[in-house]
Amino acid sequence: MKAREIAYNILHDVFEKHAYVNISLNARLKGQDLKEMDKSFIKELVFGTIERKYTLDFILSFFIKKSPDIKTMTLLEMGLYQLMYMDKVPSYAAINESVSIVKKVLGANRANFVNAVLRNYERKKGEIVFPDKSKNLKKYLKVTYSYPNWIVERLLNNYDGEITEGLLKSLNEKSEVCYRVNTLKVSVDKFKDILDSKGISYKSGLYIDEALYVDIKDVENHELYKEGYIYVQDEASMLVSKVLRPEEGEFVLDVCAAPGGKTTHIGQLIENKGEIIAFDIHPHRLELIKENCERLGITNVKTEVFDATYVNEKYLEKADKVLADVPCTGIGIIRKKPDIKLKDYTKKDIENLNEIQYKILQSSSQYVKKGGYLVYSTCTIGKEENQNVINRFIKNNPNFEFVDITNEVPKSLKSDTLSYGYIQTTPLEHGIDGFFICKLKRIK
Numbered sequence: 001m002k003a004r005e006i007a008y009n010i011l012h013d014v015f016e017k018h019a020y021v022n023i024s025l026n027a028r029l030k031g032q033d034l035k036e037m038d039k040s041f042i043k044e045l046v047f048g049t050i051e052r053k054y055t056l057d058f059i060l061s062f063f064i065k066k067s068p069d070i071k072t073m074t075l076l077e078m079g080l081y082q083l084m085y086m087d088k089v090p091s092y093a094a095i096n097e098s099v100s101i102v103k104k105v106l107g108a109n110r111a112n113f114v115n116a117v118l119r120n121y122e123r124k125k126g127e128i129v130f131p132d133k134s135k136n137l138k139k140y141l142k143v144t145y146s147y148p149n150w151i152v153e154r155l156l157n158n159y160d161g162e163i164t165e166g167l168l169k170s171l172n173e174k175s176e177v178c179y180r181v182n183t184l185k186v187s188v189d190k191f192k193d194i195l196d197s198k199g200i201s202y203k204s205g206l207y208i209d210e211a212l213y214v215d216i217k218d219v220e221n222h223e224l225y226k227e228g229y230i231y232v233q234d235e236a237s238m239l240v241s242k243v244l245r246p247e248e249g250e251f252v253l254d255v256c257a258a259p260g261g262k263t264t265h266i267g268q269l270i271e272n273k274g275e276i277i278a279f280d281i282h283p284h285r286l287e288l289i290k291e292n293c294e295r296l297g298i299t300n301v302k303t304e305v306f307d308a309t310y311v312n313e314k315y316l317e318k319a320d321k322v323l324a325d326v327p328c329t330g331i332g333i334i335r336k337k338p339d340i341k342l343k344d345y346t347k348k349d350i351e352n353l354n355e356i357q358y359k360i361l362q363s364s365s366q367y368v369k370k371g372g373y374l375v376y377s378t379c380t381i382g383k384e385e386n387q388n389v390i391n392r393f394i395k396n397n398p399n400f401e402f403v404d405i406t407n408e409v410p411k412s413l414k415s416d417t418l419s420y421g422y423i424q425t426t427p428l429e430h431g432i433d434g435f436f437i438c439k440l441k442r443i444k
């Protein structure tokens, strides 16, 4: 099967069947005899079309009177993406190849339509009227940077227009892949020597000692990965376990733990000395924690299927440290997961999510010993899922207080709110994913 047809099948899975892009991509690439170049082309086309969907749809609306069926629309979006953003693809190839897939999948009629729309775009692209920033900021941001309304509204609710624009732009920028070096198996220096000996280029982390940006292709099949030397993890995510600051011999509960990025980091930081209980609501996701622990040589983690909105009586007041890395909208990790843009959260959906986040925090707090610590984290941006949740918690739980985290985070990581007990990282301000991390102490 040709690259573009595979890309179409993946996008069809994502747009029509609401599949996860990575899962569909892996499944559709499996067993295909493709060159590395073709695989890269497919990935760029798939991720790019998802990332730029709102811009593409705005432009297509100039050339289409009535929206066609979703399959035709997907093929139009793919074709237009190639015309607009893939400089190496000549226009005739973008159009002819798109038309030939439509002919194969949807018939000659639809093919004529797609041909006409794409050719019309080529002829009249100079006539498209884009939204005016001074007249309609929201529409301008949505169309220029390709975001759904709920994300633009969320950021405008938290930041002024200029910062919002910077954030939307930075969330579109490709991030280099960051790895956590598993210091249980290899020191960072030794690992750098190994990379040097293999001629693999790398850059040190911006903030975290064990973070490295490494240029490895197809990492899951790479020997260094299989050996358990590395875990793919953004520095913002590593910061969570740093703020939790687990110590050897402690009992730690991680209540939303799968696939185990932070659980395994905690295990690494306490060098397998101590006990970690990892909950997750999805049994199949707990399997991922077990696989990761096995690969990384983490031996002190026990997993339990558990809904963290409830209280697990077994662990009442037992934990030195508790981590509640709650489910969230994920705005802060759009650089890695552009399909988050395809979610269509309503106000009600966000309120429901806030209720879950609050319940998880409230239940988690019951496990903390007197004098113990609770960390609340999300991979999203904005007070709605962050400050509002912790402020509500603090108001209702006078036995907890915010902890100044100035000394818990690396000196180079600047934020005005550290002394209040929390940090909101963003790719715009810090060059890492957008995480919210808050530390609380049980004082009574």
Ligand SMILES: C[S@@+](CC[C@H](N)C(=O)[O-])C[C@H]1O[C@@H](n2cnc3c(N)ncnc32)[C@H](O)[C@@H]1O
Binding pocket: 237, 255, 256, 257, 258, 259, 260, 261, 262, 263, 279, 280, 281, 282, 285, 306, 307, 308, 309, 325, 326, 327, 328
């Ligand atoms: C942000 S992810 C956790 C990422 C993880 N801490 C890591 O670092 O790899 C949130 C996790 O919460 C789980 N989850 C969602 N609702 C839950 C609930 N009510 N109880 C427990 N886990 C839940 C999801 O299955 C998902 O694995």
